[in-house]
Every structure is written in C-alpha cells, then in structure tokens.
Amino acid sequence: MAVPENNSPSPAGPQEQEQLPKRNIGAVPSRNPIPLSASQEAQVRDVFYARVRSRCTEEIKAFAECALGRTFTVSFACREPHRVMNSCMKLHATPEEQDAAREEWFAGRMERQKEKERKARRKIEQEKFLREWWGLPEKDKEEARREMEKLKRKERIGGFASAERVRIEEEGRR
Structure with a gap:
C-alpha cells in the first residue's frame, strides 16, 4: 500500500486529517x-x-x-x-x-495528614472525657495503643502489593 505524499489529498479527506490528535510517541503520559x-x-x-x-x-x-x-x-x-x-x-x-x-x-498531602491527626486526637480526647463523665471503664490499653499507632501512620500512596507477587528478597533465595 502506497503512502500519499504530504501535499497530495488523502482518501479520508482534509476534515478527518485535521481532527486527528497529534501525539508525541516518546512522551510519558x-x-x-x-x-x-x-x-x-x-x-x-x-x-x-x-x-x-x-x-x-x-x-x-x-x-x-x-x-x-x-x-x-x-x-x-x-x-x-x-x-x-x-x-x-x-x-x-x-x-x-x-x-x-x-x-x-x-x-496538600501534609496538610490533609495534619488535619486527619488533629481530628483523631480530638475524637480520642472527647471519648476519654465521656468515659470519665459517665463513669465507664477505661479503654483497653492495647486498643488505645493501636489507635495511637494507627494515627501516626502516613497516608499510603501506591496501593497494596499483590499477595502472589514475588518479593525481591524471596527471589534471591530461589
């Protein structure tokens, strides 16, 4: 199949040629x-x-x-x-x-992280106050520790790795 020269009209017509998007093939999306x-x-x-x-x-x-x-x-x-x-x-x-x-x-990630921590701390303080106010037993120390630990975790970027994925450490042992 012969390729038409640049100055010759294409069988599709000039309107369709103008509507095609110009892409840089080597560019990262x-x-x-x-x-x-x-x-x-x-x-x-x-x-x-x-x-x-x-x-x-x-x-x-x-x-x-x-x-x-x-x-x-x-x-x-x-x-x-x-x-x-x-x-x-x-x-x-x-x-x-x-x-x-x-x-x-x-x-805005850092700002969102700070806001999330502030809200979580406020929630913990309010819960503690309500427990004292109503005379309810304190939260389990292990559960409170897990909540504080969860609070300190940063926002995860990139999703979770697949369970079937071969890890680099495991690949060297094989």
Whole structure:
C-alpha cells in the first residue's frame, strides 16, 4: 500500500486529517505516574473538576441563569449557552490540567495528614472525657495503643502489593 505524499489529498479527506490528535510517541503520559488508590484518584479528579470549573465560571453562570426556572425546555432554550459552557470546559480539561491537579493534590498531602491527626486526637480526647463523665471503664490499653499507632501512620500512596507477587528478597533465595 502506497503512502500519499504530504501535499497530495488523502482518501479520508482534509476534515478527518485535521481532527486527528497529534501525539508525541516518546512522551510519558503523565509527569506523576505514581498509582493512587481509587479514593485518592477520586480526590484528584475532584481537584481537577474544580480547577476546570473555576476557569469557566462566567460560562457556567450564563447557562445557569438561562436554565433557571425551566425543566425539559432547557435543552432547547439554552442550547447556545450550553455549547459555550461545554466548549470552555473541553478547552480547559487537558492532560496538563490533570497533571496540575495531581500536583496540587500531592502538595496538600501534609496538610490533609495534619488535619486527619488533629481530628483523631480530638475524637480520642472527647471519648476519654465521656468515659470519665459517665463513669465507664477505661479503654483497653492495647486498643488505645493501636489507635495511637494507627494515627501516626502516613497516608499510603501506591496501593497494596499483590499477595502472589514475588518479593525481591524471596527471589534471591530461589
């Protein structure tokens, strides 16, 4: 099969050639290839969507004002503001924006960890106070120790290893 030259028209037509995405084959798809758990990915997605929405606030407001007080006629009456809003969101929903959202999520990890620890300590203090107030027996010391130990653990990035996976240490023994 012969490959057409650059200046000759292709059988698919010029419209289809313009719509094909240009990819850099050697490029890494993301600057942050660390695998995250499903809940962590959902948090990154929430940051991403918030960033995209923040860039299209005017278009979203215009569509919301048009849709206010309408039911099933929204799709007919607000077609143009809807198209403008969607095109803005598509314009800003890029892989670069996803990478920026992921970086923002990673930057906030320490702050989230501190907040989690603060809430857990407050919960333990409140529980201790209520036990004293109502005259309930103290918590088992081993259970309290486990809770404090759990509190000190850092957020896990990358998920858990498979049980069937051969560990490096075990591989050398074989």
